[in-house]
Amino acid sequence: MTTIQTVQAAKNAARSCALLSENTRRGILLAMADALLENTENILSANALDMARAKEAGRNSQFLDRLMLSEDRIRSMAQGVRDVANLPDPLCGMRDVVTRPNGLTIAKKPVPLGVVAIIYEARPNVTADSIALCVMSANAVVLRGGSEAIDSNRAIAGVMIEAANASDMPEGAIALIEDTSRESAQQLMHMNGLVDVLIPRGGKGLIDSVVREATVPVIQTGAGVCHVYVDATADVQMATNIIVNAKCSRPSVCNAAETLLVHRAIARFFLPDCLMRLAEAGVELRGCEKTRMIIPELAQATDEDWETEYGQLILSVKIVDSLQEAVEHITRYGTGHSETIVTQDIAKAQEFTNMVDAAAVYVNASTRFTDGFEFGFGAEIGISTQKLHARGPMGLSALTSYKYIVLGSGQVR
């Protein structure tokens, strides 16, 4: 099938998907989880083909690690699918029920979005994950993964589709686009009327190109240049713990911190010990002029540093004259993801949470908590950095819309 035929088939199937009962959807998920486990050998053989090609192409160890599957990883993939089957049904119930003076009863009923398309890179786990979330939210899903993982994706999607179709999932409602050319991605970005939402999952380059080019509705995810601002009144021990955690606990993810901002009134007292702890944890530090006046051996941070999502153990450090200057720096260089203030002054905390425009604004906690699981949603389809539809960690409900049901007894206007 061509890409357009695949998406057209998904669109047709989406209508039947929307009518699947909660129990049917849960049953499909459990069948898919079982099928993943039963087909571990096949999936691993397919993955071995991808791994061999990636090694031959000289991919780095980070890339290989994301691509590689193992028995353990397939087991946790299956468990992830099972976990989604146990989440509350996002389509359950009615909201905002009102009866109007004319007797009309109006209610919002949650409904699936329709066709969810996902463009992603060489992470086979996104395949299982996205299928599970879309099935639970009764959406049709069209996956367009990277060429580097095509054998793994084909195996995983194949197993899940077979199990789903055997359990009443409408034919065509789950589809993997096997054409991994740039053209197939371009086509998806312009299928207005067929694709109800397109979610890019991957690096900045992928996301930027989708946001810049797509004419279908997009949810922008990911890019995180996150800041920790240590205010004049911060508890220095707490501040040190928070920045060490925000930078070091998992530097490759989008909610890791990239820049430490420090109020000048506390800088001399706070920075030497804090930066030593960061250096001991293996962090490469780059400081502004004022920071280098306190710790001269630091490398100089440039404008490029302020706007870079390092994704590794590098941290830029800047001393600011005021909370206002910290907010201005964040406004200029932040990506609207996660920002935190460490302070003991409640007025400053309030000023910071009011002024900073980001998906998640923290007081006295690590930026690393911006995550669907940590927020208690039980699953995550991504972290939105846009303001339309969904912002911040997106759980199952971000994959739903609603329709108004209006019950009358002959009312006319």
Next chain:
Amino acid sequence: MTTIQTVQAAKNAARSCALLSENTRRGILLAMADALLENTENILSANALDMARAKEAGRNSQFLDRLMLSEDRIRSMAQGVRDVANLPDPLCGMRDVVTRPNGLTIAKKPVPLGVVAIIYEARPNVTADSIALCVMSANAVVLRGGSEAIDSNRAIAGVMIEAANASDMPEGAIALIEDTSRESAQQLMHMNGLVDVLIPRGGKGLIDSVVREATVPVIQTGAGVCHVYVDATADVQMATNIIVNAKCSRPSVCNAAETLLVHRAIARFFLPDCLMRLAEAGVELRGCEKTRMIIPELAQATDEDWETEYGQLILSVKIVDSLQEAVEHITRYGTGHSETIVTQDIAKAQEFTNMVDAAAVYVNASTRFTDGFEFGFGAEIGISTQKLHARGPMGLSALTSYKYIVLGSGQVR
């Protein structure tokens, strides 16, 4: 200023807008309403220039009626602004407050979207309306109206901006783009990172071109090919009232009905009287083959009829064999706006509301109720026919997003 400078200035002003207190915003609205009344003469003179040009260009009476202002219309424009000032603050309060097991308290705080851009046609009332809704929701707003109304728009926006700036509205937060060329609209559609949402308001041509071309987030509004389906068990008196109301009460608007679907079991009993009442009301009728077997003098409806939003007193009529066939017709030709079933059978009502995918699905009521005021929102920025962000009538809250505020006491992950 160039278009890009105007939007850049609005983006900068949006930060300060977001911090305006509820009282300040209400004060700005009341000042703007007063200013509209005080400047009635100026606005009418400006409108006279637009009207003269439109007459010279040979515009039809519908066009002239939409363009024309009068003392009465300016008074009701000012009252509309005043009404928005009296709505509940959409930025008030926190939602979904939870405390997680680790002690983090997480809440969603409503925030404005940022920069709302509106592209519209020759309706000067959209200018006042959009400014009022954006001010109340603390957004910056960039208006790009049609060339035919430029003098009226310049006068209305000028008066409102002057009054707003005198009442603490940040400079540049309300802007009218005076360049009404195709290029200025095109630029707006591609200002990713500056325009947070673009809402086209106007005819199908305008909306389609924005949806097809824009890469900034768009909310699709408007187009309505709405159906009334009369089921086998309908109360024929109620059904007649509903279709007459849905077609005739205001045929030019998007929630008016365009097609009547009738179950064959009731057709012979229902159609003759119903169609006579419609004909008496001045409706031109076009029927399918089966309808013409009952009433041979009807004109033949073509495929084009089923997909046309007439916007005038024309109605197409089709006899269907089943509810299923009615739903299929609606799925194929409907625009996802408003659909109604007339029935006394609760199971059929439920089947219809489950199967039909539209912003508003009615049982035993006219489609004409799909409207922000009728739904009790007190205002309306448009009727969304997409599923992302907002669906159906959009009140003030559709112009908001949220941010997560996370309060901790030193939590790390």
